[in-house]
Amino acid sequence: MEIEFEQLIELQRLDYEIRQISLSLKKIPSQLKEIDAQINSHIQKVEQAKENLSQNQKKRRDMEAQVQDTKEKILKYKRQLNTVRTNKEYASLLKEIDTSQEKVDSMEEQILQEMLKSDEIKEEIKETEQKAEQEKEKLNLEKEKIQKEKSKMEKKHQELLQERKNLVPKIPSDQLNLYNTISNKKNGIALSPVKGEFCSMCHMRIRPQVLNELKEGNKLILCENCGRILYWLKKSA
């Protein structure tokens, strides 16, 4: 019986390429998702900075309202100074005025601090926005590149499948069945070339008798160790 080694080797090459492309294609959705997550994290940073500014503004408004209240209280105390009758009441009011004025001074100092902080936050918003824009542009380009790569791989995948479809009828069915059975068991690698005196897949030494039979190429011989179909790699190959 004629063994179609060349066709089997070609089939193995096609299957290997088909498998590699399928694996690469499978990775693409998670690659795209990872890029989207990066884009999102830049957007989040901008959102966070904006949120910080709004907190800062709210804090300032609250303190300004308190300052206003306290100033009004001071005016009220000052008016009362004219009406009190005892020294004790007078002293007590003066103390209230002092305490309230200290509170106003301290809060005005804090408001000033918050204003300085707001300038920093505004600067941060500008920076994070710029950075987000730059990164988004870069990451979107990367996504485009991956999409293009994906289309190319899908096309190649289809071509390889077609080549396989054309090739399969040229291989006798018993040889094809054996190939498929071993391929399924051995992670898609059914064939192993013999290099020197060794099975190149599992590195088992091949017995001299088997080597001779392989060189004749009249029958399918399986590696005694890994069970793959052995073939003699001609010097030129």
Ligand SMILES: [Zn+2]
């Ligand atoms: Zn082997």
